[in-house]
Amino acid sequence: MTDYKTSRRVVMAGFGTGLTALAMPALASGDAQPARKLGYAIVGLGYYATQQIMPQFVGCEHARLTALVSGTPEKLERYGAQYGIPKTHRYNYSNFDSIRDNPDIDIVYVVLPNSMHAEYTIRAAQAGKHVMCEKPMAVSVAECEAMISACSKAGKKLMIGYRCHFEPYNLHAIALAKSGDFGPTRIITAEHGFNAKPDQWRLERPLSGGGSLMDIGIYSLNATRYLTGEEPVEVMAMESTDRSDPRFTSVEDRIDFMLRFPSGILANCVSSYSSNHNAYRVTGTKGWVGMEPATSYSGQRMSVNLQGEIHQVTLPFSPKTQFAAQLDHLPQAIASGIEPRTSGAEGLRDMRIIEAIYRSAAERRAITLTAK
Amino acid sequence: MTDYKTSRRVVMAGFGTGLTALAMPALASGDAQPARKLGYAIVGLGYYATQQIMPQFVGCEHARLTALVSGTPEKLERYGAQYGIPKTHRYNYSNFDSIRDNPDIDIVYVVLPNSMHAEYTIRAAQAGKHVMCEKPMAVSVAECEAMISACSKAGKKLMIGYRCHFEPYNLHAIALAKSGDFGPTRIITAEHGFNAKPDQWRLERPLSGGGSLMDIGIYSLNATRYLTGEEPVEVMAMESTDRSDPRFTSVEDRIDFMLRFPSGILANCVSSYSSNHNAYRVTGTKGWVGMEPATSYSGQRMSVNLQGEIHQVTLPFSPKTQFAAQLDHLPQAIASGIEPRTSGAEGLRDMRIIEAIYRSAAERRAITLTAK
Known part of the structure; x- marks a missing residue:
């Protein structure tokens, strides 16, 4: 049985103060x-x-x-x-x-x-x-x-x-994950990847600093952080790279990783340079919020599962793209004298975890992350 | 652009010799x-x-x-x-x-x-x-x-x-993964879980031997093996259990794990006793085969993504259920003097990996699996 009120609440969640507050948190x-x-x-x-x-x-x-x-x-x-x-x-x-x-x-x-x-x-x-x-x-x-x-x-x-921090579906997913409608989040899965074309700077470590994780897997990582609002405390990672593939002489192909968050949430993430992935799902005790594609330039698709009923969620057309919203945010932050929503501190937090992911894969053990 | 021939091949794959051979491999x-x-x-x-x-x-x-x-x-x-x-x-x-x-x-x-x-x-x-x-x-x-x-x-x-080894959609997924239509498999994701009710033998370690992994996570594990046709060589696992939840005084709630297969395939698996999951996806270099629900008693749903085009796949109605096919298989194996498709050796292989998963989570390191 569809609980119309409940599903309507989900679809509309965040269109009151919620989403507005998220979209422009400090303005x-x-x-x-x-x-x-x-x-x-x-x-x-x-x-x-x-x-x-x-x-x-x-x-x-x-x-x-x-x-x-x-x-x-x-x-x-x-x-x-x-x-x-x-x-x-x-x-x-x-x-x-x-x-x-x-x-x-x-x-x-x-x-x-x-x-x-x-x-x-x-x-x-x-x-x-x-x-x-x-x-x-x-x-x-x-x-x-x-x-x-x-x-x-x-x-x-x-x-x-x-840019995902300025994309309406991603902001809505954050609001839904926090709404309580799906119960406390227990599991997040996040997958990002594409089939890398040869002969580009991304595949040269001196220019890229790393492979799929630096480039596309970072979307899986960052999503787990904005969807939980927490910082992971432990990571385990496993890499798989065919070094005979001329694309992967200096950077990794695939590197999957698991993250543990303070509230007990586990995240299971894919990062790939040899297969296409663009999705995440936030699963709570009562259902889930899913996005596929999740972090694309456009065309996000959201679905939710509430008590076993799956619904597509369509947001009203937003005249301002995630790109324009991002470009506008920094001038607003400058004028208001506040830190941008995605400040250097945010980039640094991802980079600390990226370094831990690489270390976990290399040392074949869990790496503990400490709050800084 | 839909390549009708290709998508038709996918939908029909396995209905010639392929699926028949899989369904009754030694008969x-x-x-x-x-x-x-x-x-x-x-x-x-x-x-x-x-x-x-x-x-x-x-x-x-x-x-x-x-x-x-x-x-x-x-x-x-x-x-x-x-x-x-x-x-x-x-x-x-x-x-x-x-x-x-x-x-x-x-x-x-x-x-x-x-x-x-x-x-x-x-x-x-x-x-x-x-x-x-x-x-x-x-x-x-x-x-x-x-x-x-x-x-x-x-x-x-x-x-x-x-029973999944006798379920038509799962057999079809195996055939598709092996067909080459999706390119070589690179990533498998598999998620199984449900919200465990309190006060049952599954939650008492002396009776169950373990928590979600023994009960439902084993579907994620077994699927990665039948979808690859390979045995994993390495495992990393991360457990998350709220010991203040009266359901989880003696067994684990969630335990996620990653597996590495000899061909380089990585599998990312979820096992949960506090959230609902029943899905897997096999992603190759050219697309994916997905099932959700994947291993349910009935009602399997399959979709495929070929070169970016997503299709639902519906198999002809099968008058024999996975349960009846399983019950019939052992008498057939006995009459033919062959080993059942899911023999004790198959159960033992899962159990070796389950023990390694528990050890990896406890010791917070990768465990190497050796072929036996």
């Missing part, structure tokens, strides 16, 4: 809004920057694209022309530091290969700019700490590009 | 069939025996219910009357061994609490009867070995009640 009505659109310089004009991020400024209320940084003159020319970025606002890696003299640049968005995140974040902060940095935040805990320190010293904000 | 057309229906004595008249197994003999070609064994006279009276079992064919645990003198009993089906499986299997073999024993086969590797030895010494067959 209450009295908080400051940016007086003008803040200007972003995009550093690194690869696929993600040019095809996913740059087209999104058109949907922003508080952000605009004002500068480009690339080592490839042809890219600066092409995208500069496309987005109306004057030659004075196009930079390469030699003259990058002169962005300090450009008042149209408020924020530097680092979309470089992982191993370059730390250097360009720190240089941007030293040039007096706020920083948005793609995930993974860097390739080591030490780098993350240096980035946080540099931004703090410069008095600049640092935000990590965890 | 070729020339093999012997039982000349008469073999008689079963059911030992232990609990819920599973009386509500699930006993009603299934009506659908059997080679098996019939001929005797009952219980310590509760009222149960013997009630079910004896219901199934037309004469008083001479009703036994208790004191006179159990006199079944040796009853020629209407060919097979003893042990449906007792786990810790009693070994004793009654061995006593049945010593009484000259073949044995069907419920899973888990016993509560230790040592017991499993003693059971195999006793049946071998008595020249009697031993089969373990892994």
